[in-house]
Amino acid sequence: MSERLRILIAKPGLDGHDRGAKVVARALRDAGMEVIYTGLRQTPEMIVESALQEDVDAVGLSILSGAHMTLVPRVLQGLREAGLEHVKVFVGGIIPDEDVAALRELGVVAVFGPGASTQVIAETIRRELAGG
Amino acid sequence: MELIPDALAGDRRALARLISLVEDDGPPVRTALAALYPYTGRAHIIGVTGAPGTGKSTLVNELAKAFRARSRTVGIVAVDPTSPFTGGAILGDRVRMRDLAGDPGVFIRSMATRGSLGGLARATGDVVKVLDAAGFEVVLVETVGVGQAEVDIARTAHTTVVVEAPGLGDEVQALKAGLLEIADVLVVNKADRPGAAQTARALEITLELGRNNQAANGWRPPILKTVALDGTGVGEVLEAVAAHRAYLQKSGLWERRERERARADLLRMLEQELMDRLMRELGAERLEEWVERVATRQVDVYTAVQAVLGS
Numbered sequence A: 001m002s003e004r005l006r007i008l009i010a011k012p013g014l015d016g017h018d019r020g021a022k023v024v025a026r027a028l029r030d031a032g033m034e035v036i037y038t039g040l041r042q043t044p045e046m047i048v049e050s051a052l053q054e055d056v057d058a059v060g061l062s063i064l065s066g067a068h069m070t071l072v073p074r075v076l077q078g079l080r081e082a083g084l085e086h087v088k089v090f091v092g093g094i095i096p097d098e099d100v101a102a103l104r105e106l107g108v109v110a111v112f113g114p115g116a117s118t119q120v121i122a123e124t125i126r127r128e129l130a131g132g
Numbered sequence B: 001m002e003l004i005p006d007a008l009a010g011d012r013r014a015l016a017r018l019i020s021l022v023e024d025d026g027p028p029v030r031t032a033l034a035a036l037y038p039y040t041g042r043a044h045i046i047g048v049t050g051a052p053g054t055g056k057s058t059l060v061n062e063l064a065k066a067f068r069a070r071s072r073t074v075g076i077v078a079v080d081p082t083s084p085f086t087g088g089a090i091l092g093d094r095v096r097m098r099d100l101a102g103d104p105g106v107f108i109r110s111m112a113t114r115g116s117l118g119g120l121a122r123a124t125g126d127v128v129k130v131l132d133a134a135g136f137e138v139v140l141v142e143t144v145g146v147g148q149a150e151v152d153i154a155r156t157a158h159t160t161v162v163v164e165a166p167g168l169g170d171e172v173q174a175l176k177a178g179l180l181e182i183a184d185v186l187v188v189n190k191a192d193r194p195g196a197a198q199t200a201r202a203l204e205i206t207l208e209l210g211r212n213n214q215a216a217n218g219w220r221p222p223i224l225k226t227v228a229l230d231g232t233g234v235g236e237v238l239e240a241v242a243a244h245r246a247y248l249q250k251s252g253l254w255e256r257r258e259r260e261r262a263r264a265d266l267l268r269m270l271e272q273e274l275m276d277r278l279m280r281e282l283g284a285e286r287l288e289e290w291v292e293r294v295a296t297r298q299v300d301v302y303t304a305v306q307a308v309l310g311s
Helices: A018-032 A043-054 A068-081 A099-105 A118-130 B002-007 B013-026 B027-039 B054-070 B093-100 B124-132 B171-174 B198-209 B234-251 B253-295 B302-311
Strands: A005-009 A032-036 A057-061 A088-093 A110-112 B043-051 B074-080 B090-092 B107-113 B137-140 B157-166 B187-188 B223-225
Touching: A005 A018, A005 B002, A005 B171, A018 A057, A018 A088, A018 A118, A018 B090, A032 B093, A043 A057, A043 B013, A043 B107, A057 B043, A057 B074, A057 B107, A068 A088, A068 B002, A088 A118, A088 B107, A099 A110, A110 A118, A110 B234, A118 B093, B002 B013, B002 B124, B013 B107, B043 B054, B043 B107, B043 B234, B054 B074, B054 B093, B054 B137, B054 B234, B074 B093, B074 B124, B090 B107, B093 B107, B093 B137, B093 B171, B093 B253, B107 B124, B124 B137, B124 B302, B157 B234, B187 B198, B198 B223, B234 B253, B253 B302
Parallel strands: A005 A032, A005 A057, A032 B090, A057 A088, A088 A110, B043 B137, B043 B157, B074 B107, B074 B137, B157 B187, B187 B223
Antiparallel strands: none
């Protein structure tokens, strides 16, 4: 793995609230990471394609629409099909507790809700990626 | 490295991995680039540069679409700045390139400058070579948003497109050295905004006053107006870029530029290699001793250099 962590921050689905994604992107930049920011309304296919072309170490998905149980599994499956099972996925947004457990079960390495500190987010990603 | 045959055969994941290796540098990379070199030299490398916010990414997106409409495959390298304080970067050029998603004839890679100051990353030229070797017929290189002196792109690209927008300064700005001197094609983007005609006119006057490097070679850079957001004028830019390529080939400048690039590459690698060798021979400790002597004014830096190289 490169010494410089590369992280894709994407917003799948149709909600137009990208403040959270931008705050996290900025925080990861300040933590010394290279953040590829793709903007709003990305399909799972677009996210997988960007992750592949950019050769990222992790993908952060910001979802505030409630469609996480539909969108996240499609991204995870797409990554596997593209041979990118080594890419870690984390999720931010409004996610009910029972869904957090389900997403973790599916392979999401961390879920961050409202109020999560950006420092904790950066540290968690760094730790997960160092752990291989 | 088995990545190379896979990348040459069109495996996009191998291509992406190879680009990462090239970005991170190191001895295996040199072997890889040496193996790729015979496959390079086919792509038309087009640089797109200009101040922040002039619409470079949007124009690159539109140019790529126009090339795709003519069945050309397109590689894109989009460079954004690395923070000098944290080493981190936000690479946001894909936001404007979403139209290109899902097209197997397009490959987009974002790069951070990682400390380079000339508008490109140190490895950008090598990443362009990888895309060239992988068979992309056109490689579009988008620089960071530049000021007046970041002109590395002119050494990397065959054709340099300089993007301006209305309202960024008066004629004196246009008279200054730098960006305008490297333009093969000048684009006034956001031409639906007030002041576009004045901007185009100021550029025209500047070109007439002369001393554009390209003009000296007999090519007059066209000044074109676009609204990249809706694609207005992009077809004309594409034609100008193609005309410039034809001109380079007919006039023999294509070969001359290739030769200049080869010279620059060779000198750069020699410099790097000689420096590496010298550092290995000298060692960090001896270097520090010399630093100490210069810092405490026991010896001046010129005498020190002669002593180090003579020893």
